[in-house]
Amino acid sequence: MQNRTADEKGLIKVSIMYPYAEGKTFNMEYYETKHMPMVAAFLGSNLVKYTIDRGVASGIPNQPLPFMAIGTFYVKSLSEYQSAIGPNREAIRADFANYTNITPVILVSEVIK
Template sequence: MKIKLLFSLMLFAASIASFADNKPSADDDKGLIKICIMYPFAEGKKFDMAYYETKHMPMVAAFLGTNLVKYTIEKGVASGIPNQPLPYMAIGTFYVKSLSEYQKAIAPHRDTVRADFANYTDVMPVILVSEVVR
């Protein structure tokens, strides 16, 4: 009985170790192009996070096809400086393999994407395109 339990524990530990070895690292994103769409906070402005998460971002992600590696959605909660206003109320980020492929995929849908803004916000986003270094 003790041997069976010990063997089971060893198998469990081996499977956990295997899982940990396969865990993605920050370096997995290295070289990807990151498109951050940042929505500045302003008193009295609206942002419908539920719509953004369930409709807008999935729509844009579908336009990107296989060039899209992943996307994230962030909800601003505080400024990094105490007692200062929140800088951004939301940030949507697309990680893609190729900037030129991203631009080709978005170009025919640009008007559709912009027209959808009115469904979730009245804020003009700030967009930053960068390359992941680490």
């Protein structure tokens, strides 16, 4: 089992999860090359890193995937994240139509280990 680096402990992790459902679409190329870099630029020096996961299977054989994709931002400060996203929220939401018809589920958490 791979351990997280000590640098990640205590960071704020913002997970943007795109649930799978019949008839939903997701353009991974656009998300990877346009959307996530745009949001990352809004976060500036508060951003430590970001990751993108493509859903490939459920944990239970022959069941649909729970999520088509998950984008994750690791930031130093939640308040700085919120200050950066707030004024750009409409631009971020307007860009959704360029890559998906899914309403994402967002989880903000603290990295413990």
